[in-house]
Amino acid sequence: xxxxxxxxxxxxxxxxxxxxxxxxxxxxxxxxxxxxxxxxxxxxxxxxxxxxxxxxxxxxxxxxxxxxxxxxxxxxxxxxxxxxxxxxxxxxxxxxxxxxxxxxxxxxxxxxxxxxxxxxxxxxxxxxxxxxxxxxxxxxxxxxxxxxxxxxxxxxxxxxxxxxxxxxxxxxxxxxxxxxxxxxxxxxxxxxxxxxxxxxxxxxxxxxxxxxxxxxxxxxxxxxxxxxxxxxxxxxxxxxxxxxxxxxxxxxxxxxxxxxxxxxxxxxxxxxxxxxxxxxxxxxxxxxxxxxxxxxxxxxxxxxxxxxxxxxxxxxxxxxxxxxxxxxxxxxxxxxxxxxxxxxxxxxxxxxxxxxxxxxxxxxxxxxxxxxxxxxxxxxxxxxxxxxxxxxxxxxxxxxxxxxxxxxxxxxxxxxxxxxxxxxxxxxxxxxxxxxxxxxxxxxxxxxxxxxxxxxxxxxxxxxxxxxxxxxxxxxxxxxxxxxxxxxxxxxxxxxxxxxxxxxxxxxxxxxxxxxxxxxxxxxxxxxxxxxxxxxxxxxxxxxxxxxxxxxxxxxxxxxxxxxxxxxx
Numbered sequence: 001x002x003x004x005x006x007x008x009x010x011x012x013x014x015x016x017x018x019x020x021x022x023x024x025x026x027x028x029x030x031x032x033x034x035x036x037x038x039x040x041x042x043x044x045x046x047x048x049x050x051x052x053x054x055x056x057x058x059x060x061x062x063x064x065x066x067x068x069x070x071x072x073x074x075x076x077x078x079x080x081x082x083x084x085x086x087x088x089x090x091x092x093x094x095x096x097x098x099x100x101x102x103x104x105x106x107x108x109x110x111x112x113x114x115x116x117x118x119x120x121x122x123x124x125x126x127x128x129x130x131x132x133x134x135x136x137x138x139x140x141x142x143x144x145x146x147x148x149x150x151x152x153x154x155x156x157x158x159x160x161x162x163x164x165x166x167x168x169x170x171x172x173x174x175x176x177x178x179x180x181x182x183x184x185x186x187x188x189x190x191x192x193x194x195x196x197x198x199x200x201x202x203x204x205x206x207x208x209x210x211x212x213x214x215x216x217x218x219x220x221x222x223x224x225x226x227x228x229x230x231x232x233x234x235x236x237x238x239x240x241x242x243x244x245x246x247x248x249x250x251x252x253x254x255x256x257x258x259x260x261x262x263x264x265x266x267x268x269x270x271x272x273x274x275x276x277x278x279x280x281x282x283x284x285x286x287x288x289x290x291x292x293x294x295x296x297x298x299x300x301x302x303x304x305x306x307x308x309x310x311x312x313x314x315x316x317x318x319x320x321x322x323x324x325x326x327x328x329x330x331x332x333x334x335x336x337x338x339x340x341x342x343x344x345x346x347x348x349x350x351x352x353x354x355x356x357x358x359x360x361x362x363x364x365x366x367x368x369x370x371x372x373x374x375x376x377x378x379x380x381x382x383x384x385x386x387x388x389x390x391x392x393x394x395x396x397x398x399x400x401x402x403x404x405x406x407x408x409x410x411x412x413x414x415x416x417x418x419x420x421x422x423x424x425x426x427x428x429x430x431x432x433x434x435x436x437x438x439x440x441x442x443x444x445x446x447x448x449x450x451x452x453x454x455x456x457x458x459x460x461x462x463x464x465x466x467x468x469x470x471x472x473x474x475x476x477x478x479x480x481x482x483x484x485x486x487x488x489x490x491x492x493x494x495x496x497x498x499x500x501x502x503x504x505x506x507x508x509x510x511x512x513x514x515x516x517x518x519x520x521x522x523x524x525x526x527x528x529x530x531x532x533x534x535x536x537x538x539x540x541x542x543x544x545x546x547x548x549x550x551x552x553x554x555x556x557x558x559x560x561x562x563x564x565x566x567x568x569x
Contacts, residue, residue: 003170005133005163006031009097010039012140015172018068020428021097022046022055026072027112029099031164044424044457047449049076051421053083054447056094058385058422060087061408063429064218066147067094073101074112077158078119082415084154085123089412090239091216093152095143102162103131116158125153133166137173145177150184151303152216186302188317188324196274196298196315197331200230203272203296205340208234209255209284212411213277213302214243215404219322223276224248226325231337233344235263237278238396239411246400247380252344256284257546258393261555262347264546268553269343270295277301277321280310281412286552300324354543354558357398365513367391367466367536371398373516374436374464383433385409385426387419387443389473391466393542395438417446423461424453434462434524441467441493451503454529462523463531465496468538476541480556500531509533 003011009032013021020042025033036043046052049071056067071077077098087094101110117127126146128139136159143155200206214223223244227234234244235255244251255263264286267273273295278284280299285291288310297313299306300321307316317324352358356368371394374382380400385408386392392409401407408426410418419439427435444465454461466472475489497507506526510519510533523530544555 001170002167004031004035004165004167005136005159006035006165007038008133008136008170009140009159009164010036010041011170011172012137013041013068014039016141016144017065020044020059021068021070022052022059022425023070024049024052024072024076026076026099028073028101028161029070029076029164031161032070032097032099032159044428044453046421047452048447049079050082050417051424051447051450051453053080053094053096054086054415054418054421055425056096057083057087057092058408058425059429060092060094060425061422062383062405062426064405065093065429066144067092067425068097069094070097072099072112073116074114076112077116078114081120081123084120084156086410086413086415086418087154088123088125090410091152091212092154093147094154095140095147096154096156098156098158099164100129100158100160103160104162106131106160117156120156123154124156127156128158130157130159131163133163133168136163137170141173141177142179145179146182186304186319188300188319188327192315192317193324193327194331196317197328199272199296199298199315200232200274200328201333201335204337205270205343206230206232206272206274206337207266207270208232209237209267209273209275209278210234210240210243211237211276211278212239212243213300213321214240217277217302217321218404219277219325220244220404222322222325222329226329226332229329229334230332231335231341232274233266233341235259235267237284237411238409240278241396242401242404242406245402247402250341254396257286258397258542258544260397261351261544261557262344264544264552264555265347266344267292268294273297275299275301275313276325279306285311286546286550286554290551292552356558361513363512364537365511365535366540367394367468367534368398369513370464370466370516370534370536371395371438373513374520375399377517377520378434378436381434382406383408383426383430383435385419385423385435385437387439388414388416389440389443389471390468390476390542391438391440391472394466416443419443420447420463421450424450424457424459427459427461435460437461437463439463439465440472441465441469441496442471442491444496445493448499451500451505451529451531455503455505459529460527461529463529465531465533466536467493467496467533468536468540469493470538473542475539479539479541480545481547496531496533500529506530507533509535511535
């Protein structure tokens with residue numbers, strides 16, 4: 001059958017199971033936009049291409065499938081870059097399709113010509129420039145295969161306009177994609193598995209460090225089995241939250257810069273760390289020279305290059321986390337590590353009396369109260385998409401995630417402006433879920449234009465703006481490390497209630513804790529997207545905090561015990 005290159009793009013996407021794409025049209029991608037009308041693929045018109053790449057990312061993280069975004073050449077393609085880098089740092093599988101000027105114009109500085117494959121070379125898992133219609137189908141199939149296999153990541157396919165316009169006799173490619181030299185499936189060596197089992201059985205104070213690899217590998221059930229057999233407590237990275245039930249007795253919560261104090265102290269006292277699908281980044285380890293010096297280390301990771309990159313380990317197990325756990329579980333002994341768990345519970349007591357949830361009522365609204373109440377009011381079942389900053393850390397501390405793919409957040413790149421568009425993508429991935437966007441007043445304004453996308457598409461997401469009138473995390477660093485010189489962090493914002501109304505949406509303002517429940521109830525009952533403007537205490541800080549480069553247990557703690565309950569709140 002005769003097909004143009006533009007038609008072949010959608011033919012392949014349909015066969016890859018794609019039913020929604022996020023994009024913005026323009027000159028070099030117009031042939032593709034002209035033909036999409038004939039295919040069963042929903043196109044979501046974004047307001048800025050950055051939003052398109054975040055939407056594809058949010059769709060991928062919430063669904064486990066590959067997300068797709070589309071843009072034209074030049075500025076359209078470069079506007080995708082922040083979203084591509086975000087996906088790269090967090091190993092999110094997305095395919096970005098960009099139009100390019102005709103092949104005869106390449107290298108002439110033609111109108112809207114940019115070398116987008118050159119620009120994105122360091123922030124994609126792979127990328128392609130396609131100039132021949134014959135190459136469109138096999139290239140797109142490879143792109144999906146590379147994006148979703150092994151360690152997932154973003155792939156960009158740049159297609160010239162003449163390749164989209166040309167026609168060929170098209171036969172859909174069949175069979176599996178095979179790429180010489182690319183071996184995404186690997187299995188840990190059996191002798192290394194046996195070494196790991198010996199270390200696990202011998203350890204008296206072991207800890208599991210659960211990363212995003214648990215979620216990516218769909219290994220939550222296997223992790224639970226491993227924990228319940230070995231009795232080993234679990235600490236999580238930010239992106240690993242939800243990979244192990246937060247309400248499980250052996251769940252310790254988040255580790256690292258803003259992790260709970262007892263978690264960081266336990267890591268420093270451990271005699272064995274079992275790192276599962278995490279990469280020992282600097283926000284997790286603090287000072288590498290003093291990081292967990294008493295502990296031997298086992299590292300399970302699908303990407304060989306991560307083994308011994310930041311932390312030297314005793315046993316490296318290269319492979320899929322789920323497969324590796326299935327290899328470890330039968331060989332490990334059934335253990336009850338009561339004394340070690342009791343020691344960690346002692347460490348918790350000190351943190352409990354400092355927790356802001358113990359603060360007597362003082363007529364002020366704290367962000368931690370909002371997060372805790374949101375968790376309680378949604379029974380912990382909402383899909384939460386956060387932006388980056390203080391609110392992100394409060395969400396990680398006070399919204400307890402029991403299930404995977406219920407927290408979508410930008411980890412490695414720390415991208416402000418991520419939350420609202422990523423939530424739009426998540427909405428298409430999970431149409432039945434209750435979705436809350438948790439965002440600061442600064443990050444919200446970076447991509448608030450996508451409220452128009454919510455209105456046009458008739459989408460229902462709840463936007464909780466944690467509005468403290470500052471770029472809060474930067475202000476906190478200025479308070480702690482720059483003698484309270486608040487340079488360029490006080491922020492005057494628009495009236496977010498009126499901003500929502502200007503988009504034909506609903507806005508609600510909350511200034512007291514007793515108003516939170518009513519606002520949540522009203523947001524749920526109101527059709528369409530609702531923006532809730534939470535006016536929180538302005539100069540509150542996230543505790544504890546490990547200063548950059550400090551030892552993991554050298555934390556800045558909340559100044560003084562609030563009330564001595566002696567119990568975990």
